[in-house]
Amino acid sequence: MHAPLPDSHYVVNREAGGEERLDTALDPTAQADVAAVVMHEGMAHVCLLTPAMTLVRAKIDMQIPRKRKAFTSQHEKGIQRFLDAVSAAFLRHVNFNVIKCVLIASRGFLKEQFMDHLLKYADAQGKKVDNKVQNLISDGYVEFFQITTDQRAKFMLTHSSSGFKHALKEVLEDPAVAIRLADTKAQAEVKALNTFFELMSTEPDRAFYGYKHVCMANKEQAIETLLLSDSLFRSQDLATRKRYVALVESVREQNGTVLIFSSMHVSGEQLSLITGCAAILRFPMPDIEDEALSDEEHP
Template identity: 55%
Template sequence: MKLVHKDISDKNGSGSVTLIPDEAEDMWHIYNLIAVNDSLRSTTIRKVQTESATGSTASNRVRTTLTLAVENIEFDTAASKLRVKGRNIVENPHVKMGAYHTIDLDINKKFTLAKGCWDVVALDRLDMACDAARSADVAAVIMHEGLAHICLLTPSMTVVRMRVEMNIPRKRKGSCSQHDKTLLKFYDNVMQGILRHVSFDVAKCVLVASPGFVKDQFCEHMFAQAIRNDVKVLIENKAKFLLVHASSGHKHALKEVLVNPSVMAKLSDTKATAEVKALDAFYAMLQNEPDRAFYGIGHVEAADSHNGIEVLLISDELFRSTDLATRRRYVALVESVKESGGDVRVFSSLHVSGEQLGKLSGVAAILRFPLPDIADLVDDDDDDDDDSDAGADKEK
């Protein structure tokens, strides 16, 4: 993402930035940056009615620049587009003050976003979005016989680009030609999906994962076909393919693939792997030293009040709350943990690891030292259902 202009006050954090998204992942960062009550300024198309001297009216579409007070944000992950709805707050010859309008944000479309306060989470997200060093450099094919998911792993998203599903006939004694024929057709479809959706100029690694020998049979067939049909892009990038075990061809199996030691060594510098490592460490701590692993906002805040948090795991979904007080609560937790020297890991809700963290209320912590009486430190008012579940787990 290109940062065209930045004007944020050091005193109260208010100000604006002008940005130009230049790839699909930037739209996800923008979705996390824009909040209700922010103001958004960009060009848009507005349908207006004009009246002629004779009294007849005509409807025309005009391009104009509007500034909206944001009321609603919708993100289409498939098309990588944002729709921002709000009321016009700056005089415009075509749109009345207070009139509703929806601005569509897309790749390469410049816009200006203004906030009353740019908190630490929003500023970190802005820095991450404008970091030129990041890239979507990992692809994954998770498969079993008859089912495959072709995914792209960016620093912020796990995007399923294609799902291949076919009914594979069972092998029968004496003749398995129909089974083999259908299976080869399935492999060909997966191969075409890889060629269509994986950019080998960007991808450093393509993970192929399956139970049993499906991955081996698929790759053997794919590279034989590549040599036979002179598919140079596959032949030249054969070294980028890494075969690993997975329990199934479903998307959720990607988590177990990412914790594979050979995969972690290959992808040691990616954010996706760092998230999986942190979540894996949390689960290990929860099993081995449960008094040093907590989840749920009430328990985590109580641990933070004792400066006990070593690693905070928090979902970016929590910062998109339409309730300002709720967002401020999570932002304050992040700031407090950072001030006490703790490590903060903000998980993307579009990664498989972020989805798992979401099932744990979206916030968890690994502590520096045990706090066995943490449940007594949490007020009933601060506990939600997830916190109660966490307490119940610890009693077990």
């Protein structure tokens, strides 16, 4: 390897949109929208799942006394310490502002036992936190350690053969889990698409699709929610990809919401039927349709 020459200057060119991918690389947890706990008595892994990787955030490995007639209480105390440790790790690492689904997997009834223990543990910890400490808790992490009713709906209990990390693979291969994850990940997208189609019927001047119409709305900073199919970013044409990356960045700069639809999900298929590019506007813009028609009449 050669050392760089003195006073050498280097220029690094990054493709448009690369900043977002760089941010993801620096903090992959920002893209982790699924949390998972795989466990058996004495062993648990608390993981965060991104589209590209599994991040182990905590490993709990504890010796639990065997359950014997004369030592039942020791066994129960060991289980309680173990569940306390897993609960503490879970609350430390799971951000419900990002997480859309939580998988709790074990053999037998340990998963149900842990779920019940987690809720009680979170409630008990919340009561211990005074007002000064509450103000220091990061936004998004279980507020005051409480798990709300809405957050409880994100949990799914399922089977795993063990608490080792590799058991997560069999959990994710379960058809029921796969369906739940697909629907959960697309939840915001499905809701936005339903809103879009509803507006097309009730307030058509706030719902437009097609790159041309959407760009016209964007120039007026009118886009509240941008809906795009991920297939647009896989186009063979580099100019097309850059065009949509620029659109995404512009909408975000104007504090608009950007939703990327998976073409593998039914919501993405529906969006693709209307060009794969649509927008819900902050306010009506009837002139968009008129200008588009005028352009077609006078090319």
